[in-house]
Amino acid sequence: MKKIQMEIRGMTCASCEDHVRDTLQKNGAENIHVDYQGGKADFQLPDGYKEENIKEKLQKTPYQPGEMIRISSVSEKDASVEGYDYDFLIIGSGGAAFSAAIQASENGLRVAIVEKGEVGGTCVNIGCVPSKTLLQAGHIQFQTEQQLFQGLTTSAQQPDMVGLQNQKEKLVNQLRKEKYEDLIQEYGFDLIKGEAYFRDSHTLSVEGKDLTAESFLIATGASPFIPNIPGLKETSFLTSTSALELKEVPEHLVIIGSGYIALELGQMYRHLGAEVTLMQRSSTLLKHYDPEISESVENMLKEEGITLLKGVSYHKVENKNGQKFVHIEVEGKPETIQGDQLLIAAGRKPNTEKLQGENIDLELGEYGEVLINDYLETNISHIYAAGDVTLSPQFVYVAAHQGGIVGQNVSKQTKKTQNLDHVPAVTFTSPSIASIGRTEHQAKQAGYDVKTSVLPLESVPRALVNHQTQGIFKLIMDAKTNQIIGAHVVAENAGDVIYAATLAVKFKLTADDLQETMAPYLTMAEGLKLASLTFDKDVSKLSCCAG
Template sequence: MRVTDESDNNPADFDLAVVGSGGGAFAAAIRATSLGKRVLMVERSAIGGACVNTGCVPSKALLTAADARHVALNTAHFPGISTAAEGVDMAELIAGKQALVEGIRTDKYVDLAAHYGWDLRQGNAAFAGTQEDPVLDITAADGSKNSVRAGHYLVATGSAPWVPPIPGLPEVDFLTSTTAMELEEIPESLIILGGGYVAVEQAQLFARLGSNVTVLARSRLLSREEPEASRALAGVFADEGITVVHRAAVSTIGTDAATGKVVLTATTPGGGEQKFRAVHILVAAGRRPVTEGLNLAAVGVETGDLGQILVQDTLASSNPRIWAAGDVTGHPEFVYVAAAHGSQMVENAFNNAARKVDYRHLPRVAFTSPAVAATGMTDKEANQTGIRCECRVLPLEYVPRALVNRDTRGFIKIVADAGTRRIVGITAVAKEAGDLAAAAVYILEAGMTVEQVANLWSPYLTMAEGIRIAAQAYTTDVSRLSCCAA
């Protein structure tokens, strides 16, 4: 069955044409097919997008492996337990990671596309036609081309690692978060440029596998989160032998002819220049939307300074028939954001739902160990919006689960409106802190106050109990509470 674009009465081949095949693309395609719409998906590379192929899945798989080795090497705090860990066979570790990636890609992407029955094509896509009548030109690997017309289009092409314009960087063999996942030997030494989520995860990953790691951060670690989180993570890194240099501005990069090592010159907080040397450099300075080659201007789609597609809070672009989802919008770079975008876009395009993006209670997690997680506003953000805040920071030494784990590195922080005591933000540095962030979503969505949370049921000897204890800290000296009868 052919569908018709009501705006110009031209026959359309599909109701929805999706460029990309990641989380946002699949969420949109699944929802659209469930509505009976005819869907085309075009992917120029591996099916599944960055998350399954080069991002979330491979990095977390390797982080879990590195954590297992770290635990085996550090069991002195558990009396009576003795373990050991030998060297790492990096090639075998990477092969295992790749097998996991391929299995998930097949089960959760390729087979799902076949199950739902949309048209999946490999090739490069670019827009053509006019703003009023956009079409999609698809070029296959063999050079063959064809054009399709759809009632609506979704661009979900994601983002890619950004390489800053540092003199000398293009001349060295640097790594990115993508290529680092393919190394078959553990670097003896590694310098990481950046202090964000990807940088801190990669730093701990390689340090725990045996690399001598130095992190050069332009500001502080996880600079958008609470300063307590940065300090706690820096302390963890120091304990694990990871060198962190804050407020480091790299000026030049080159290669030492005698040793073959990469040499970086950076201005450090003292005001002087310092040189850093390592076998490898990993650039984790952020990501940029992938829009090059899509010919968006030809069909009236506006983009921003970083190449992102500018969208309304409904996810419609400046062309009402062309939508965008996920990293390509420049919005928060989490796969669950992309998936939410994909579903929302379909509801807005085909059901006139007029749904809007709302990030007020968006959870954020850095999968270090202990993890760093947050939901809602930081103390600073709340104050900037005019909220007079009252905060409590609960060290993990007051959380029974952390005591049993014999790891009290970290804290739980609650940010509340001083007038209403309504909780507006929760941050945690703790084992499985991501689960605390999920609980925080429900607390913030419900508009709960610290008094309500302080009096909720909470299972004993769980890390989530720490949220309740942190809420109790508003009215109680928690150091005087019995651990079993708080």
């Protein structure tokens, strides 16, 4: 098989893609990918088929062929890879895996993904997609019950969790099919079902069958970490996965942990009607953020009736008559927290136990993570790793970024390094929490002469008209250059706002740059400009739009 990329002029929409794809398929092409926006088509032709025949057929349609490039030919692969079943084998099928598979397939490699469960990984199946749709449902329920406008009368019935779960599952199935399963045929790589482990550095064993490859990617993700608390293993408890499958709202949800998963799921069930208690070992909520952010989020939790216990020591967990009893100590005083559901949200651990990495002397870190260099290579140079299994920032867009780099590097097209200097982080509470760059503490530790700006949300007109002023903007500036080196937001749509701040940090914009840029009035993004003005002015003394 030879892989071809052809320029095609005249395509204007997705229907044009379908027409071109049909023409190519009828004339012997396989593994076809058509991109009307890019004006090109990638496809494979069996050896012996003439590319000119394809051109002649397309010339008889409204779509005109242009330059044709022969990307690769399986028959032309190096003698060194003769005998391997694949050029590139990937363990896992999430964001990192698919990004790598698509890139490598487009570059002409024979690629296969090995997956033991549902295709799509954590994000689409048990993470981002199902959690965010239920979070939105909880937000609407809570806003209906607690709306802040005089003159409006709203009411809400008890949520139908079965109905919400059914709608959530339909969405998950749709996105898994469209964004993952359908792409397997589209890009022409193989899907192999089963659990994989390394027999040697060029061989995976999958359900008793050995598969060989020149290169590999470990993209097995991470799963909930279960702390060693006496009695916990003998007690039924929820994880982030099973908490998204409940058919009834708990009366009292007790949560061990207070990170982003605990905050999102805890607030979601509070919004749906549950009593919620969050517990954490640390004496500070969100200890990696600056105090203003932590305080703002803690005030939000209190306003919504969520109980937060800090500085907790866990003694034991018991299960009696369907109730969970968590025996703790807070400030030297013993307490027992009782609830009908217990959620463990104490972090995540890399999925490396089943890989049998000891067979190949694969180097792992303290927490079982796969150790990698800037090229995403492990200590075995033809074996790469990407995504949560490396304990990189646990966001699907980070995993996809890393997977794409692996796909290029393994194709010998480039020798690219990952760049995680400007990774925005978002926690989808309401208001949401978003961050980019350094905190004030981190900036000072790095030796910056720091100047900060703190803007309460009550100074942002969008928040005032919404009657929702719980939140804050905080900017960190290098006092010597006036460059913005950090931005942290607690506000409605903070996740959308933080993208503009990410550009500001990445491209070294100054406070003056933000001040001189027009911000749409009555948007939350205007808070960035107002926060930049706060370095030098009291924005409460400015008229609307006076910035």
